Every structure is written in C-alpha cells, then in structure tokens.
Amino acid sequence: MNQPCIGQEIINLLSTESTNDYIKELADDQKISEGSLVIAAEQSQGRGYGNNTWFAESGKNLTFSFLLKPKYLKAEQQFLISKMVSLSLLDYLKEYSNEVCIKWPNDIFIRNHKIAGILIENDLAGKKIIQTIVGIGININQEEFPASLPNPISLAQLTQKKYSLKEELNKIISALNRRYAYLVSKTNHKLNKEYHKYLFRKDQLTMFQDHNSIFQAKIKGVTDFGQIILETNDGKQLDYNFKEIEFIL
16 A cells, blocks of 8 residues: 655645635545645634634744545544644654653643644545545744633744744654554554553543533543543543543643
C-alpha cells in the first residue's frame, strides 16, 4: 500500500472562514488528492470540537487542514487518527519542551497550558472511513491572548524566541508523515502505547465535572473508541464520551 505524502500539495490562503470547511469543499468536488494541505494566515471562523472556536492572531500562528482517505481503517477505528495526529504534534514539540502531553481527547499541552488543538472530521460510509479532514491550530509567535482563553501558551512565550512559520510547518509535516506510516503499516499498537504514555494527568487525582456533579478521579486510559476511562476514589470505573465530561484545571 502506497503511503500518501501529507503536504505534497500546499494551498496557501491569506484568509478563510475555516480551513476545514475550505478543504472539505475541494475534496467533495474531487479537486484535490489525498495528502493535500490548506493553510491560512487568518481564519475568521476557526473551529474546535462542538461549539468551541479557535482564536489565532493573523500571521502569527499555524492554522491548517489536510485530507486523508484511510479506507483501510474501519469506522470503529477512527480514534486511531486522533492518536496519530496528537503524537505527531507531540513529536514536533518535544524539540522545545520535555513537558509536552496530550490532554484527552487531542489537545496538546505543555505543563498546564494549551499550545495546540486538533479538529478531526470523518466522513463514513457503512463500516468504512471514506475521507478524513484534519484541522490543526498551533500557537507559534503570538504573545497576547484574549482573557477569555483560560490557559494558552505559544512557542514564543515558551522559549522567548520568534520562529519562521514555513520552517515550523515543514517540521510538523515531517512528523505527521512519520506517524501516518504507523497507520498505513497497521502497527497500531505503537500508537496506542505512546498515546497512553503521554496522556495528561494519567494516574493522577484530577477534578472532573459531568452532567451531575463535580468529583475526583484518576485517568486510567482511553478506550479504542475514544472514551476516557476514569477510576473514582472508591474504585468504580467510569467511561465518558467527549463532551460528557470536562476537566477542572
């Protein structure tokens, strides 16, 4: 099976509402091939999961999306894509910090601060994944953030240096292609093992809030379907889907 090269075609935009929406329209019209990437200097309506938005100051960060067609994955395996992308960003950021971790399901943190977010949208047909749009936002050179954002951090804030966005994008693309090879070769156990190794606050008592209460529990892992596994103080195991629970940091 030939592995597509993520970033083999790069479409540069000055501004768009959402790179995910832009690339999906091109993909639906069959105007681009697998691995194509759209990057924008500015997104007016950048999106996160659910109703979340992604704020990025124009020209100072990386906001981009790319197309995959992982038809060899079953629909029930779609969380492997999230693991692959999360670990790719972790690989990239380990050059700058040894405290990078993955906050479930796929936010990238340095210590208790969010430096990158991921939005993955899968188109399914029966039990197969037809195409996947992966959107990534990563804070690079921005030094001031809205007060409404609770815990952002950028590379510039972390290292007190400024970076070439083109050079950082190339590093991320290389990391993505290395990790995507795991999926293509079906060596998924490596993705599973490392995702759990770098899971934010794994086995630490952490405060959570679900629809009913605020409580303490330890993160024990994540299921193959992407549910977080918690263990309460009395030893009870609880599984939650995304948006059914939130961290209290």
